[in-house]
Amino acid sequence: MDFPEDLRYTREHEWARKKGSNFVVGITDFAQQQLGDVVYVELPGVGDPVKKGESFGVVESTKAVSELFAPVSGKVVEVNEPLSDAPETVNDDPYEEGWMIVIEPSDPKELESLMDAKAYRAFVEEHE
């Protein structure tokens, strides 16, 4: 399982990566493994507000529906549209091509409250 050092992580298994003054968001390698084959992704539209800890969309595997939770508050400025036709990208490449949305944060300091790679790895190992 992969835990890139440059990311921050939530307890709901999303990751956030700084990109300029914005944050790219997706789900972790652990999350995609737990879900199994991802067959559908429902994401917000550009311009939609998101709130830290609240649902911004869903990801569905063959068997189950899982909500996606925003790691930080702000506004959606980009959405990974190709995921609607190729949801399996979330399994194949969760940290790069499988990204989901880009958030323009209302409070960039919120990122500091998220786990770093070491803390997230420990969190996963404890809950596995």
Add this chain to the structure above:
Amino acid sequence: MPLRTPLYDTHVQAGAKMVEFAGWEMPVQYAGILAEHDTVRRRAGLFDVSHMGEVVFRGPKALEALSRVFTNDLSKTVDGQAQYGCLCRDSGGIVDDVVVYRRAADDLLVCVNAANRQKDHEWLAAHAGGADVKNESDDWAQLALQGPLAAQVLQRLTKVNLSAIRTYRFSSGEVAGVPCIVARTGYTGEDGFELFCPPDRARALWAALVEAGEPEQVAPAGLGARDSLRLEMAYRLYGSDMDDSTTPLEAGLAWVVKLDKGDFVGRAALVKQKEAGLTRKLVGFVLTDPGIARHGYPVLQDGRKVGQVTSGTKSPSLGTSIGLAYVPTALAAEGSTFAVEIRGRAAAARVVKTPFYTRS
């Protein structure tokens, strides 16, 4: 504490993801549901279905007694033939859907759903009608080898002439030295076999099948693929698509209800329901809007809830979003449209002919 089949350790060693299903700790997937689904459609997949139960009717009254609690017509079967049908309550509600394996007129094995092992045994024993009714669920393990290459692989392990066993027929004999009932039955829509064997031989049989299937890349398949495969065929799943409060007529199983075969438990209620006309029916639908319908989602017409989704998934073989739902009879005809409520949004759906998937 969930129950475990004799193959539990085998699944864990094979890297299966285990989940609880109907009180059993079962493999939901090994390599992945989509890959396993594809393996079954193109080659062959191996399932552990030992959680299924077996209730046996024996004695001179066996056939007559079972006929009195079974909706299909067992008098039309011969020894060595299997038949699908329902057990109904007096109300017509479905106790279970089962497959009866007629070994002889005085020896019939009823294969029941895992969750209903005890309920069915109690129900059948209460309607024994002079037959000897025994719950043999713990005396059998069951493996299913399903897919177009299943016969080719299985034939390597047995002297039983598989080409002589037609669909829904069965024989008995040794497979890899393990005594089995070898039945050409299944729940996937593909050609294939279900093997009933003694539980203490299940691991040996599983290993032999995996080894024999290496040239064809036969792979183990879990409950996830079993569910998507059966749903593409619109095979009903007890507990999801039907239960004690739905009748076989509503569930679209009129083809296994033989009202003219003589009396059976539930017949009067079903005759009455048929005469009065059904108010709801289970139909197959595709979503024409994005999304995936799931069990329990409301069916809407003009914004009002008029029915309920009972099963739904994105069809791995077809790529479309498919499902089964109870809808008012007026919406049940092919081509009818309604909406499925998905997280507060109304997604358009259209009634289609089933099975969704047809073997090429």
